[in-house]
Amino acid sequence: MTDATLSPSTSTAQAAIAADASSITIRRLGANEAAACAEALAEVLIDCVQGGASVSFMWPLPHDKALAFWCGVADGVARNERVLLVAEDAEGIIVGTVQLITAMPDNQPHRADVAKMLVHRKARRQGVAQRLMAAVDDAARDAGKTVLVLDTVTGGDAERLYERAGWQRVGVVPDYALMPDGAFCGTTFFCKRV
Numbered sequence: 548m549t550d551a552t553l554s555p556s557t558s559t560a561q562a563a564i565a566a567d568a569s570s571i572t573i574r575r576l577g578a579n580e581a582a583a584c585a586e587a588l589a590e591v592l593i594d595c596v597q598g599g600a601s602v603s604f605m606w607p608l609p610h611d612k613a614l615a616f617w618c619g620v621a622d623g624v625a626r627n628e629r630v631l632l633v634a635e636d637a638e639g640i641i642v643g644t645v646q647l648i649t650a651m652p653d654n655q656p657h658r659a660d661v662a663k664m665l666v667h668r669k670a671r672r673q674g675v676a677q678r679l680m681a682a683v684d685d686a687a688r689d690a691g692k693t694v695l696v697l698d699t700v701t702g703g704d705a706e707r708l709y710e711r712a713g714w715q716r717v718g719v720v721p722d723y724a725l726m727p728d729g730a731f732c733g734t735t736f737f738c739k740r741v
C-alpha cells in the first residue's frame with residue numbers, strides 16, 4: 548500500500564474499530580507513510596495512556612505532544628534507526644503498533660530494542676499484540692538482529708504477552724518509572740534471541 552492509498556484515520560473512524568481479529572493486517576510503514584499516519588498513531592497512544600498504560604507519558608497527554616512523538620518516530624524511520632509496524636483493521640484504521648529500534652552503539656550491532664507496543668482498547672484481546680510480536684521478530688531477523696531487549700511495567704498485561712511470545716524475564720527495577728497518574732511503578736526487563 549502506498550501513501551496515497553492509506554485510509555484516513557479520524558477520531559470518528561477510530562471510534563468504529565471493529566472487533567474482528569481475522570480482518571487485522573500487520574505491515575511495516577515507510578518513512579512517508581509513518582509521517583502520514585502520525586495522527587492515527589497519536590490516537591492509539593492517547594487511548595493507551597488514558598487507559599493507564601505506563602509508556603513514557605503522563606496523563607493528561609496533550610494531542611500535540613503525542614503527535615510530536617510520532618513525527619519524531621517517522622524521522623527515525625527515515626534515518627533507518629527504527630522499524631515501525633502497525634496493525635490495521637479491515638478499514639485500514641490503525642489499531643495497534645510496535646517498534647524495533649535498530650540504531651545501536653558500535654559494539655552492539657546484533658542487538659535491537661522493542662518499544663511502544665500499543666493496542667487501542669477497542670481492539671484488545673483478539674491477538675493483535677501477539678501478531679505484532681511475531682512480526683517484530685521477523686523484522687529483527689530481516690535486520691540481522693539476534694538479541695532483542697524490551698521493558699514493561701511490572702505486573703501489567705504485557706508481561707504475559709511477552710512470556711507467551713518466548714521472551715525471557717531478566718529482572719525488575721523497582722520504582723523505575725511513573726504510571727500516567729504519577730504513582731511509581733516497577734519495570735521488568737525481558738530479552739529474546741531470534
Ligand SMILES: CC(C)(COP(=O)(O)OP(=O)(O)OC[C@H]1O[C@@H](n2cnc3c(N)ncnc32)[C@H](O)[C@@H]1OP(=O)(O)O)[C@@H](O)C(=O)NCCC(=O)NCCS
Binds near residue numbers: 663671704
Ligand atoms: C498489552 C497489550 C499490548 C496487549 O494487546 P492485545 O492485542 O490485547 O494482546 P493479545 O490480544 O495478543 O493478548 C491479550 C489477551 O487476550 C487473549 N486473547 C487473544 N486472542 C483472543 C481471542 N481471540 N479471544 C479471547 N482472548 C484472546 C490472550 O490470550 C491474552 O490473554 P491474557 O490477558 O491472559 O494475557 C495491550 O493491552 C496494550 O496496548 N496495553 C497498553 C499499552 C502497554 O502497556 N503496552 C506495553 C508496553 S511495554
